[in-house]
Amino acid sequence: MKKGIALATCLSLLLGGVLAGCSNSSQSSSPASSTSAPAAQTEEKKTEPMVLHWSINSEPPSMDPGIAVDADSFDMIYAAFEGLTNYDLNGQLTNATAESFTNNDTFTQFTFKIRKDAKWNNGDPVTANDFVYAIKRNLDPKTASEYAYQLYYIKGGEEFNTGKGKAEDIGVKALDDYTVQFDLKAPTPFFRELTFFPTLFPLHQKTVEGNPNWAAEAKTIVSNGPFNMESWEHKSKIVFTKSPTYWDKDNVKLDRLEIVMIDDNNTAFSMFENGEVDWGGYPASTLPADAIQSIKDQGKLMVADNPGTQSVVFNTTKPPFNNKKIRQAFSYAINRQEIIDNILQTGVPAAYGWVPTSMGLKPDGYFKEDAEGAKQLLAEGMKELGLTTFPEVTYTFDTTDVNKKVAEALQDQWKKVLGVQVKLYTAELKVYRDMRSQANFDMIRFQWGADFNDPINFLEMFRDKTGGNNHPDWENPKFKELIDKSYQESDLEKRKQILLEAETILMDEMPLAPINFRGSPYVKNDKVKDFIIYPLGGAYFKFTSVVQ
Structure with missing residues (x-):
């Protein structure tokens, strides 16, 4: 530019x-x-x-x-x-x-x-x-x-x-x-x-x-685009073929792209090991957690480092997570490094903010784990809501082996630190997406990957309660004012400070608890x-x- x-x-x-x-x-x-890169000057005749x-x-x-x-x-x-x-x-x-x-x-x-x-x-x-x-x-x-x-x-x-x-x-x-x-x-x-x-x-x-x-x-x-969809066998297989009308067709090498739909990641990885598919893991699927160490030992593991954040989203529209202190308590009780070391196994950073560190707002984050502080915040939040016992709450996640293990780890950590028994609910992907978009949950897994490389992409989704990706249904007048102010600021350093102030509000209000930055x-x-x-x-x- x-x-x-x-x-x-x-x-x-x-x-x-x-x-x-x-x-x-x-x-x-x-x-x-x-x-695009030029087509190869010499190429063996395809058979x-x-x-x-x-x-x-x-x-x-x-x-x-x-x-x-x-x-x-x-x-x-x-x-x-x-x-x-x-x-x-x-x-x-x-x-x-x-x-x-x-x-x-x-x-x-x-x-x-x-x-x-x-x-x-x-x-x-x-x-x-x-x-x-x-x-x-x-x-x-x-x-x-x-x-x-x-x-x-x-x-x-x-x-x-x-x-x-x-x-x-x-x-x-x-x-x-x-x-x-x-x-x-x-x-x-x-x-x-x-x-x-x-x-x-x-x-x-x-x-x-x-x-x-x-x-x-x-x-x-x-x-x-470069490929035409030739066939779509719903819930089974999609086939693309090279498009003869695409303007840059000379640089398209594949004749066919055959895509199978496999909802079980263990099955998808087995198909890779058997040579039935050419790729295992991201972005085709998710590698089974139990397979990662073995692949790493063989020197074959690769990790795509794309800006993104995995989190727990709280439904802020109903008790108990309409209370900020209870949301903070659940966030501060998470042992992020334990999840990264024992489950993800990819060396990704723990997330103490929502905006990825590569976008440079506050690399050190806005909070840290605090078991004792979490217990106190939970007690204060329950008192503010008039609760003598903590109500039954459920954490919802989509069906992958890794997500299941992360959910079980969160359940165990919340039990140990807060003394709260959280139920787990595994939802098939379409059901999970519907529940998330309709705010039909207490807590739900949410991972956001950048659409474009600017902090506003991680913040503006929370500008309005009715925003398409504002899954917590959270809104804050000062936060909204800052987002609107950032739209008008042409000085990049001043704009950064505005967005930093906005994320500070977001991480204080804690409508979602970041867990880790993405590494796939x-x-x-x-x-x-x-x-x-x-x-x-x-x-x-x-x-x-x-x-x-």
Whole structure:
């Protein structure tokens, strides 16, 4: 970006089987002739299709970029769709469907030129109007996009989404068929990075408006990415094939991508060991906790270090977790290092704040474990609520071996420190997501991975009680004021201090208890080359090859 302002990103790449490190760079506004590494100059003639065998945990709820909220859906969407920007093999945010961009000096206006060779898989050109349509459609309250708030940086976006404004006042417009302009409500230096997120992807208007269920079946999905969905056997298997209409098809190596849905991670790992899939662990699945030490001893364990935080979310709308002191007590009673050493086994840092340390607000955190303090806070909180005995509460988590072990450890720690017996409830993934979004829980596991590399992405979700990812249903007037103030502050150091004050309130009120920052272990088939784990998490198959 202009004026040398760069947001640090760290991209995990498998180049010839080597895990590469981080790369920070400023983004140029000059046109790029290609967004990817050049195709190999010489390549042996293929005798059979190149196929990657992959797994995911569950049936993707939606292939609609404006509706999807889960990791499995996002990975499938990134295979089939493409936004204005993406990441290349050098770990840089680069132009994708856009061939160039410019921004003004105050970072309140960004203009993108669309490639004239970008096409939908039905042959229609991808135009600026496809982006304008998608933005306005995703902001429409009727669409009920949980990530609509990602579009609030655009002028008039929040007003339209909350029923206080009009669609025609949203600050996105097509200057011509191949130029889209965004007018932002405040300085947003990271906006170009945000265009990588699916909520800002283009949509084929005729398809979306012609069939409400267009994103639920392979044959009705019109997409613009490197792969086309060939078949979708629900709850079983998805097959993608290389798209012949994709503008950069010469750099797509795979002919087919075959993805099986395996909800049991032990089964998924067994399939990897048997050679039925080419990847074990993140981002395909979760490695079984009992397998990690053995893989580590063999020198094959890799860990994707993407910014993210695992936590316990409290339902702040009902007793007992409507009381701040009780929430603090449960947080201070957690022995984080014990969970990391005995269960996660990946060396990830304990989390004493919500925003990852890589984003630099307060690396030392805001609190520490305190067993005696936790007991006192619990007693004070119960007194404030008029409780003589602690009520029955349940901790809900989704079904993976690691999550189960973490839940059991939390249950044991709360019993030992607080004398509280917590029930555990394991929910199938779809049920778990529904319970979380509907606040149908006492406590629930929640892991958040960055959508873009800025602290605001971890904080603004708690700005409003009704926010799509505000699972605690927590709201604080001062916190909201600070978030709004940060939107208007163009001085980066002053903005950092505003966000630091906001996180300080969040960690004092403790609507959620951070446990650890994310580090996701995996193991792979050595034949798999050039697979990208996105800087902020997730899978990208465009450059992947399987070398025989």
